[in-house]
Amino acid sequence: MTLNTHDTVSLDLFPTIQLPEGFKTDTEVLDTLERQTSQRSEVSRPVQDATNSQSPDTALEPTQAQASIREKPAGKKYTYKLPWPPAMSDLLSNVFFAGFLLIVGGACLAFQAGCNGTLGGTTGRSFAAIFSFGSGSICCLLYFLIDVYAVRSETAPNAKDMVSVPWWGFLGGILGTYYVIVNILTVPKLGAGVVLSVFVCSQIIFACIIDHFALVGVPQRTFTLWRGLGVIGLVGSVAVITKF
Known part of the structure; x- marks a missing residue:
């Protein structure tokens, strides 16, 4: 299974998925889906592993997203898009x-x-x-x-x-x-x-x-x-x- 950056993913297929709260880019979500389903797939853009902010004694199961998480209700569809166009602050950093x-x-x-x-x-x-x-x-x-x-x-x-x-x-x-x-x-x-x-x-x-x-x-x-x-x-x- 290959996940593209603009795919719409139904959480019915992944009932145990928990997504990082306050995530800023969909690369973290794609990485979570890839890791939890244990599928080898290539995402069209490089992904970064979600930061694990929990201590070892409170670590979650492999089927759960690491870091601060909250469970999304099953049966709903979520569309994740990469942050494009770039933020205006990034563009204005270019003097030209x-x-x-x-x-x-x-x-x-x-x-x-x-x-x-x-x-x-x-x-x-x-x-x-x-x-x-x-x-x-x-x-x-x-x-x-x-x-x-x-x-x-x-x-x-x-x-x-x-x-x-x-x-x-x-x-x-x-x-x-x-x-x-x-x-x-x-x-x-x-x-x-x-x-x-x-x-x-x-x-x-x-x-x-x-x-x-x-x-x-x-x-x-x-x-x-x-x-x-x-x-x-x-x-x-x-x-x-x-x-x-």
């Missing part, structure tokens, strides 16, 4: 991938300013703000559903999680609303280059202040001389862009 995301994000902001300004000039500024956040909310909802229920890299928050968030943690949407409305108001008159350069300059200055004083939950990073020189150069660049 993270840099690519940042570059695309900056390009999106530049195009967003022009799109919102054009929409506001045609349909009205208030409608443009509503449409911008409405379409963005739909995209965020799709991302939430995929992340929680398809990829399952996150879990849906409960009431306890929501209560534990500090009050300023819920201000992001309001601050984003101000950003979008100001874009809609100023881009048609000043142009995307001037508006975004001033925005970026202001963002970096206040980001350095937030880092230095560790505000709103960010890690503390001291404002150094080199950072100060960078800010001065940025202000000069914004002045040139605004002038010409």
